[in-house]
Amino acid sequence: MSSAAHELERQARCFAGEEIEFRETRRAVANSKLVEFRRQCWRLALLARQGVVHKLHAIDLLHEVALGHALVRALGEDRVTAMIAEAFAGSDFRPMASEVA
Numbered sequence: 001m002s003s004a005a006h007e008l009e010r011q012a013r014c015f016a017g018e019e020i021e022f023r024e025t026r027r028a029v030a031n032s033k034l035v036e037f038r039r040q041c042w043r044l045a046l047l048a049r050q051g052v053v054h055k056l057h058a059i060d061l062l063h064e065v066a067l068g069h070a071l072v073r074a075l076g077e078d079r080v081t082a083m084i085a086e087a088f089a090g091s092d093f094r095p096m097a098s099e100v101a
Contacts, residue, residue, distance in 0.1 A: 033069050040065070041087035048088065059084055 044058040066072050066080045 030071075030074055033071060034075070037062075037066060037069070037071055038083055038087075041084050045087040045090075049090070055088065059088065 041062055044053060044062065047053045048055040048058050062084050063072075063080070072080050
């Protein structure tokens with residue numbers, strides 16, 4: 001094999017390793033977004049149960065955040081909706097604190 005062929009082979013291996021590392025970086029960032037998104041779903045659901053925020057406003061915000069941070073594109077609308085639904089499943093309607101004060 002010529003030195004040019006060896007160089008091309010070395011570069012191909014290098015680029016393949018680079019792609020693996022870049023993919024891992026993308027996955028790690030996406031996972032951290034997912035963890036925080038899920039945490040915020042539960043936080044807002046709790047606040048909705050306590051009457052601090054409107055349930056529908058919180059759900060709308062979570063959808064907006066999921067779209068803005070490409071979670072819908074990465075995970076799909078059904079999965080994002082399921083995460084929100086899971087957090088809000090037990091939150092029945094409670095009036096806003098300002099409405100009962």
